[in-house]
Amino acid sequence: MTSQRLVVAGADTHSQTHHVAVLDAGTGALLGDRQFPATLAGYRAILAFISDFGAVVRFGIEGTNSYGAGLTRHAVAAGVEVREVIRPNRAERRLHGKSDPLDAITAARVVMAGEALPTPKSSDGPIESIRVLHLARDSAVKARANVLRQIAMILVSAPVEQRERPHQLGEKALLNTLRRSRPNHPSHGVEHATAVSLRSLARRHHHLSEEIDDLTDHLRDLVAHAAPALLAAKGVGVVTAAQLLITTGDNPARITSKAAFAALTGVAPIPASSGKTTRHRLNRGGDRRANNAIHTIALVRMSMDPRTKTYITKKRGEGKTKLEAIRCLKRHLANELFTLITNPPEVPDISDLRPARQARGLSLQTVADHFGVWPMHISTIERGKRHDDDLANRYRQWLNAA
Numbered sequence: 001m002t003s004q005r006l007v008v009a010g011a012d013t014h015s016q017t018h019h020v021a022v023l024d025a026g027t028g029a030l031l032g033d034r035q036f037p038a039t040l041a042g043y044r045a046i047l048a049f050i051s052d053f054g055a056v057v058r059f060g061i062e063g064t065n066s067y068g069a070g071l072t073r074h075a076v077a078a079g080v081e082v083r084e085v086i087r088p089n090r091a092e093r094r095l096h097g098k099s100d101p102l103d104a105i106t107a108a109r110v111v112m113a114g115e116a117l118p119t120p121k122s123s124d125g126p127i128e129s130i131r132v133l134h135l136a137r138d139s140a141v142k143a144r145a146n147v148l149r150q151i152a153m154i155l156v157s158a159p160v161e162q163r164e165r166p167h168q169l170g171e172k173a174l175l176n177t178l179r180r181s182r183p184n185h186p187s188h189g190v191e192h193a194t195a196v197s198l199r200s201l202a203r204r205h206h207h208l209s210e211e212i213d214d215l216t217d218h219l220r221d222l223v224a225h226a227a228p229a230l231l232a233a234k235g236v237g238v239v240t241a242a243q244l245l246i247t248t249g250d251n252p253a254r255i256t257s258k259a260a261f262a263a264l265t266g267v268a269p270i271p272a273s274s275g276k277t278t279r280h281r282l283n284r285g286g287d288r289r290a291n292n293a294i295h296t297i298a299l300v301r302m303s304m305d306p307r308t309k310t311y312i313t314k315k316r317g318e319g320k321t322k323l324e325a326i327r328c329l330k331r332h333l334a335n336e337l338f339t340l341i342t343n344p345p346e347v348p349d350i351s352d353l354r355p356a357r358q359a360r361g362l363s364l365q366t367v368a369d370h371f372g373v374w375p376m377h378i379s380t381i382e383r384g385k386r387h388d389d390d391l392a393n394r395y396r397q398w399l400n401a402a
Helices: 040-051 069-077 090-096 100-112 126-156 160-168 171-179 190-226 228-232 238-248 258-264 288-304 306-317 322-342 353-359 364-371 375-382 389-401
Strands: 006-013 017-024 030-037 055-062 082-085
Touching: 006 040, 006 100, 017 040, 017 100, 030 040, 030 100, 040 055, 040 069, 055 069, 055 100, 069 082, 082 100, 126 160, 126 190, 126 238, 160 190, 171 190, 190 228, 190 238, 228 238, 228 322, 238 288, 238 322, 258 322, 288 306, 288 322, 306 322, 353 375, 353 389, 364 375, 364 389, 375 389
Parallel strands: 006 055, 055 082
Antiparallel strands: 006 017, 017 030
């Protein structure tokens, strides 16, 4: 094949194999297709196979953040323009059939058509580290919640004395009591077997809590380094900041505008006008985890930020329901969060607060009483685990005046 020929390629990816098809970029004719192993040697063979037919214009890959992640990284590192191809819907597959070669050819035809396909995440930087830590933390949180449900289920059918005792204790006290209990061997009867099970579940809950705290600390360090301005924003916590960064990826330049970010996170309303009726409907697409993160930030700000409370009151005065007002707020939040990720301002340094307080011989309780907050609130601000620029500035001014 001559080097002047321009070609496009498509890949149908799986855990063990990838099937690749190559088309002529001008005529759309199929030049060849082949299956390769999903290994480093296989990735090299794929690029060599495509290059044999000509210069690669674009490479469409399915599952760029799952089975196709390795191939995507290898192709991008080799200078190939990669686009993420969405798998065909079931109706289309029923019409045209389903096989690995057909899916690879379809992927190549989609990129050849010049559709506005998304640029895949690079998945090779600190955000990828945040993603895998967030995944581990999320599974631990779900497992811990499942442990609490199992304890409740066991107590429902436990012997009367064991069932009535927990009502006298709070959740934390109950878990500590169960974890430190010393039941007899289960062979002594149902009551002892139940006690052993409850102790095991309470210990599991304790271990999972320690694991979650450890992963959260790691996430905080990575997020603070990757996007300090995002983490410092009002209402944004470690988990919500991590999720927004995961949605954006290591290459945020792939999201070209605030509107694109709003669409990606599912907070951009969809036009639903017809005739003389002009309206928009709720967008249920986009990354639902990112949407949930923005929703959480909106709720936090509604509870503690005066400007947000004023905005919601204004929207309610315009005749919008509470949910509609929150959707409007989420759209504005998406614009702000996108700017904090892609063009972050400088975050004020708070490392001077604790030394200045200690130099003046002030206790956390004294500072907390002055500002009307809990001592732990001041401590977390000093340690950088809580971001409140307004309070930090007032705190610094008070220390300087003192």
